[in-house]
Amino acid sequence: MRIGIIGAGHIGSTLARHFTDLGEDVVIANSRGPETLADLVAEIGGGLKAGTAQEAAAFGEIVVVSIPYGRYRELPAAELRDKVVIDTMNYYPERDGQDADLDADATTSSEKVQEFTGADVVKAFNAIYWEHLRDRGRPAGDPARTAIPVSGNDTDTKNAVGDLISAIGFDAVDAGTLGRGGRKHQPGTPPYGAELTAHDLNALLNKS
Template structure:
């Protein structure tokens, strides 16, 4: 298991990093709200077009605007991808080349279909995403927490930690600093190859933040979450076992 330095944040300054967010579902919107609250400007996009985002950007306020997917990719110093794997083929790969990209997604066969390279454990989801976006500096974060826990646990006491994965040190540092500015502690959790520890059914997946882990999967929307410290998240990763991805149904 790789060394994981503790990247703590107590009182971080407001972030001036521009964020492009592709995907306006629950995770995309949750991150957009945190970014705007942290003083960051946001361009948000989805596959349905800018008109469909009118209510979202009105709620977010003056620091957010609707964009096309290509415009959001161009706008962001960091580009957040909150989209299914099937949507990667529609991304503007040339624009994203040399960009720092924060992927929030997971592999769900019920949605994505069966993907042999993932089922066979030849690749983590993050490694597959990197292969689909040549030249992009892929990092992984926010994929191991359910969307409604994000606003419940931001700036919690004690401060809740999220793992960050990546192969590019500079890109990972950018994302560590951003996530800290958004209101979370961070764990530098290793490379994209290590990111299975935060994938579904692993020791570091969503249930680790549950207030009631025993009933979380049967009633997760009712769960109000509980803070998870760096040490607690480290412990979850230390005891994690890679799941049988080929048997995954959801």
């Protein structure tokens, strides 16, 4: 599978390592240019390459977006249109500036990303600490396996993202649609930052 990653911070670079370890071909981009990612590419090796955001978006069958939410309008919308996009972003007003729509809970950050890009967006990896994403992967069937909530409007797309989540050592739990489900694991909710098994996460999400 070809995977693009836009954003080379903690989450983006950790996912680049995981996906490359699976044998996937990955193109990662940041806002400063491919040349600034030379050390990361050399460290991870394998099928990882650096590119521009446009190149990462065009390359990926699945594209991870992991930049500050306040900069989502800088995403290459034309290249992302109709792609499967994994949105790891969260809205933090103190960092991103105030967003009246989100402050009023009229929509969610992922829905705004979907509207802007025309992509098939799945919300995932936004509620897990990056250190846990780096270190806590376990084999399938391990009773202590950590679960990751996933939200989206298309079941097949969520399943495809869930397969990737499972392959890197975590259990995907369907939280629901991009809007209703996404609200259940955004910042300030009980699942956000919680390290739970699939059974416990599912129970928590069903209380929302």
